[in-house]
Amino acid sequence: MSQAGYKQFCPLAMAAEVLCTRWTMVLVRELIAGSTRFNDLRRGVPKMSPTLLSQRLKDLEAAGVVEKVAVPSERGVSEYRLTKAGRDLHDVVIAMGMWGQKWVESSLSLGNLDASLLMWDMRRNLNPDPLPNKRTVIQFVYHDQPASKRDWWLVVEPNGDVDLCWSDPGFEVDLYVTVDLRTMTAIWMGVAKVSAEGEMFEFNGSRSIADSMQSWLGLSPFAVQKKLVA
Numbered sequence: 001m002s003q004a005g006y007k008q009f010c011p012l013a014m015a016a017e018v019l020c021t022r023w024t025m026v027l028v029r030e031l032i033a034g035s036t037r038f039n040d041l042r043r044g045v046p047k048m049s050p051t052l053l054s055q056r057l058k059d060l061e062a063a064g065v066v067e068k069v070a071v072p073s074e075r076g077v078s079e080y081r082l083t084k085a086g087r088d089l090h091d092v093v094i095a096m097g098m099w100g101q102k103w104v105e106s107s108l109s110l111g112n113l114d115a116s117l118l119m120w121d122m123r124r125n126l127n128p129d130p131l132p133n134k135r136t137v138i139q140f141v142y143h144d145q146p147a148s149k150r151d152w153w154l155v156v157e158p159n160g161d162v163d164l165c166w167s168d169p170g171f172e173v174d175l176y177v178t179v180d181l182r183t184m185t186a187i188w189m190g191v192a193k194v195s196a197e198g199e200m201f202e203f204n205g206s207r208s209i210a211d212s213m214q215s216w217l218g219l220s221p222f223a224v225q226k227k228l229v230a
Contacts, residue, residue, distance in 0.1 A: 018063045025093065027048070029052070031044055031080065033124060033145070036081055037081070039052075042052060045162065070081055094221070097202060101190070101220075101227060102226070102228050115145055115152065119152045120164060121188065121218065123154060126218035127216050127218070128156050128216065131156055135171065137156075139175070141176060142184070143180060144180045145178075151166075153166075174205050176205055188223070192220055194213050
């Protein structure tokens with residue numbers, strides 16, 4: 001690690017030397033969520049520069065938290081996989097996220113809006129069970145965002161696979177969801193519900209898919225924690 005360190009024998013101080021550099025725990029969260037390839041990790045931490053991401057992965061590898069493994073079926077492709085020590089951080093990440101959900105003011109969290117990160121997390125946590133047993137395409141239109149961040153497509157296959165597209169995939173759209181980014185982020189965080197924010201939405205397409213949105217929508221894994229500050 002590049003920082004000077006705390007120079008204490010305390011196990012907490014030693015753990016902090018490994019984990020408390022800028023972006024490290026957010027990157028660990030993304031690894032625990034299942035991302036293993038560099039480009040997927042970048043989508044989970046879109047404001048982190050590729051250079052810093054590469055350095056933090058090297059730091060975590062040196063600390064024994066991740067290992068870089070070649071993909072046998074794809075020449076020249078590697079994945080970053082958590083070691084036993086890395087997997088042991090699962091409860092730490094959950095505890096930190098639950099604390100943030102409980103005690104950090106919503107207004108602070110909702111000041112950090114990012115359509116690409118929101119959609120990436122929604123894709124990962126989407127529940128396909130309430131959706132029709134066919135390819136289902138849902139287009140989100142964030143009317144308050146610039147053209148480059150306005151349109152997003154979730155493509156849900158019958159086998160449950162979910163893909164996120166930032167350009168038109170060419171399939172018929174089953175449901176168009178038009179909303180502002182702040183409202184959608186608040187719902188994803190669990191501080192609001194679709195039913196309570198109904199006037200903020202415009203739905204076009206399948207009524208049944210629209211009516212079941214709260215049940216298939218991919219929420220933050222920390223949304224179950226009740227927030228104790230406004």
